[in-house]
Amino acid sequence: MFRAIGRYFRAIGYLFTGKIDRARMVLGTNPDVIRAQFDQIIEEKKRRIQHYKDAVGGLIAQQEKKKAELQRQSEEVARLEKLRDGAAAMARRIVERHNGNAEAVKQDPEYLKCQGAYKDFSSTLEEKEARCGELEADVNTLEDSIAGHKVQLQGLLRELEKVKQEQHETVADIITAKEEKEVSDMLAGISDDRTNQELQELRDLRHKAKATAKVSRDLAGLDTKRNEEEFLEFAARSTADSEFDKLIGLAKEEDQPKPETPERTRLPEA
Numbered sequence: 001m002f003r004a005i006g007r008y009f010r011a012i013g014y015l016f017t018g019k020i021d022r023a024r025m026v027l028g029t030n031p032d033v034i035r036a037q038f039d040q041i042i043e044e045k046k047r048r049i050q051h052y053k054d055a056v057g058g059l060i061a062q063q064e065k066k067k068a069e070l071q072r073q074s075e076e077v078a079r080l081e082k083l084r085d086g087a088a089a090m091a092r093r094i095v096e097r098h099n100g101n102a103e104a105v106k107q108d109p110e111y112l113k114c115q116g117a118y119k120d121f122s123s124t125l126e127e128k129e130a131r132c133g134e135l136e137a138d139v140n141t142l143e144d145s146i147a148g149h150k151v152q153l154q155g156l157l158r159e160l161e162k163v164k165q166e167q168h169e170t171v172a173d174i175i176t177a178k179e180e181k182e183v184s185d186m187l188a189g190i191s192d193d194r195t196n197q198e199l200q201e202l203r204d205l206r207h208k209a210k211a212t213a214k215v216s217r218d219l220a221g222l223d224t225k226r227n228e229e230e231f232l233e234f235a236a237r238s239t240a241d242s243e244f245d246k247l248i249g250l251a252k253e254e255d256q257p258k259p260e261t262p263e264r265t266r267l268p269e270a
Contacts, residue, residue: 031171031178038167045163049156056149063142070135077128084121087114 091114098104105111 031174034174035167035171038163038170042160042163042167045156045160049153049160052149052153052156056146056153059142059146059149063139063146066135066139066142070132070139073128073132073135077125077132080121080125080128084118084125087118087121090114091118 091111094108094111094114095105098108
């Protein structure tokens with residue numbers, strides 16, 4: 001018994017599921033529903049493309065930031081190179097002043113100062129040059145990545161345009177197919193389209209109105225009066241045609257009226 005009840009409820013569930021699926025299929029072929037679904041897909045693609053654009057914009061901003069830092073580091077490298085070269089030039093002048101005496105040069109405080117500055121500038125210059133190399137590599141990597149993403153964006157935009165075109169084509173095809181099906185069903189006598197029923201009802205009303213008007217004319221004697229008017233008009237046309245035929249000599253002799261014979265004058269009897 002419980003199994004039977006369970007099967008009963010499952011059958012009800014299947015019934016409602018089937019009805020829902022059929023209703024969904026019917027709605028799925030509605031042009032307005034299809035247009036709305038395409039609109040939703042297009043809007044979703046637009047949002048994704050916009051997010052992609054924002055991400056690419058972030059990469060471009062990062063690239064520009066690294067370019068600016070590379071420019072600053074390059075300027076710093078150029079400045080350090082000048083400072084290093086200046087320290088070396090000053091040290092050479094000290095050497096010349098001591099006539100190349102190494103011991104005297106090494107004991108000179110200015111020489112020691114130039115030597116220390118040269119070492120500091122050289123060490124800092126190496127760090128800056130290494131940093132410039134890293135920045136340059138990052139800028140090139142970002143440039144390649146951005147170029148690839150731009151190509152991807154162009155492809156996504158083309159795909160979006162194709163989806164928009166597909167929307168119009170799909171809706172048009174659905175409407176055309178639906179109209180063709182309705183016409184075929186109507187010709188086959190299986191159409192239940194309310195539009196065709198309304199057209200048939202209007203046609204029936206038209207025929208009924210014309211029949212009612214005819215009955216009213218018959219009852220009012222309008223048809224008899226109309227027939228009399230037609231007969232009089234035909235007689236007038238026939239008389240005019242006969243007179244024209246006689247005028248041009250087309251009327252036959254037997255058709256022409258004979259002249260009236262005057263009656264003899266009877267003499268009074270004597």
